Amino acid sequence: MATAGQVIKCKAAVAWEPRKPLSIEEVDVAPPKAHEVRIKVVATGVCHTDWKYLYEAGTAMKLRPFPLVLGHEAAGIVESVGPQVTQFAPGDKVIPLFLPFCHECAQCKSSKTNICKKNWENTQAGVLADGTSRISCRGQQVYQFLGVSSFCQYTVVPDTSLAKIEPSAPLDKVCLLGCGVSTGYGAAVQTGKVEKDSTCAVFGLGAVGLAAVMGCKAVMAKRIIGVDINPEKFEKAKQFGATDCINPKDYNKPIQEVLVEMTNGGVDYALECVGRPSIMSAALESTREGCGTCVIAGWTEADTMSVQIIKILMGRTLKGTYFGGWKSVKDVPKLVEKYMQKKLKLDEFITHNLSLGQINAAFELLTNGQSIRTVISLEDS
Structure with missing residues (x-):
């Protein structure tokens, strides 16, 4: 493209400081360096994690450096590639990813995990491999959220954090596979390995929770109980496959006790999709003794959750999941295909x-x- 090798001026939503509204600014996006790809962002979802990092910065979330461009759930088109990039070319449709897949490390080669740490410390700090961001505004560096920053018309990402997808995919839909839907769906089918005819409880009915409900239904769970304090979400949850929906505010006892009574001993699978330690504990305690599984999918940087050791000793399993257990670059194109085949809702x-x-x-x-x-x-x- 004509812009290859040049600085691109475009618009971005810049967070100049925590807990303040974003400001629409003209920013400069530098060309990609080695093993980097510059993409034109076509569409981006607004994820609750973006909100958390802005409004809970320094409390439930660690304080990231500012100024910062948020956004990490997106889809776009390759504008140009840097040196040594071999897997992408201008015009490719792509989904940038906050979780890399380098193909080379022990984690990428293992069938047991998806946690690749390529450039991890840098992207968590808001910069790319060389320790700097490719975005600047008013003469100063603007940090890239999780190495992505999709609230910008153009961005630069590592080639190990980018999935090439089929050209016919609608970018304003498949952008959701960059985070929330993949996380919730994978929590059920990939990490939790929910079984047919099982009983499940999904805590939190936002995008991640609804995707978890969808995953439970996909594997033909018999009973799927949605749990949320906002009853306006119940109808939507039932459209995704929930058989029951309950509001903790309607009961005078802990919700885990309600669920144990409802299911005659506890659910087979509990999927926590909120990101609050107290709800994580409740989810674990709602599972069946001897064989219950609790999967934590909600993101938080709080230090601890409360676990009654007897709940684990009595045969329950507590698992965490990051990006739903998917190997990002490898698996996201497959999820796009499932959507195109009408096997996955977006x-x-x-x-x-x-x-x-x-x-x-x-x-x-x-x-x-x-x-x-x-x-x-x-x-x-």
Whole structure:
């Protein structure tokens, strides 16, 4: 493309400091360096994790460096590639990923884990492999959230953190596979390995939770109980496959006790999709003695959760999952194919479509529980 090798000026939503609204700014996006790819971001989802890192910075979430461009759930088109990039070419449709897959490390070669740590410390700190960001504004560096920063019309990502997808895929839908849907769906089918005819409880009915419900239904679980304090989410949950929905506020006892009574001893699988330690503990305690499994999918950087040791000694399994257990670059294209084959829902998660200039409104919708996923279009912003 004509812009290859040049700095691109474009719009981005910049977080200048924690707990403040994002500001739409003109930014400079530098060309990609070795093993990097610059992409034109077409669409991005607004994930609750973006909100957490902005509004819970320094409390439930570690303080990231600012100024910062958030966004990590996106899809776009390759604009140019840096030296030594062999797997991508301008025009490719792609999904950037906050979890790399380098093909070379022990974790990537193992069938037991998806946790590749290529460039991990740098991307967690908001920079790429050389210790700097490719985005700048008003003469200063702007950090890249998780090495992605999709609230920007162009961004640069490592070639180990990018999945090439089929050309016919609609980018304003498959962007959701960059985080929330993949995480929840994988928590059920990949990490939890939920079984046919089992009984499940899904804690939290946001995008991750609804995807977990979808995963439980896909493997033909017999009973899927959705748990949320917002009853307005119940109808949507049932569309995804929930057989029951309960609100903890409707009971005068802990929700785990309610679930144990409802299921005559506890659920076979509990999927925690909120990211709060107290709910993680409740999820574990809702599982059946001897064989119950609890999967923690909700993200938090809180230090501890409370675990009654007797609950583990009595045969329960407690598992964590990151990005649903998927090997990112390898598995995301397969999830795109499942969507294209109508074996995976995505459209149904999208409740709002907005422009980049409306990004703060998208956060408000999320905070007020009015949206499942808002998709931001960056092409016409």
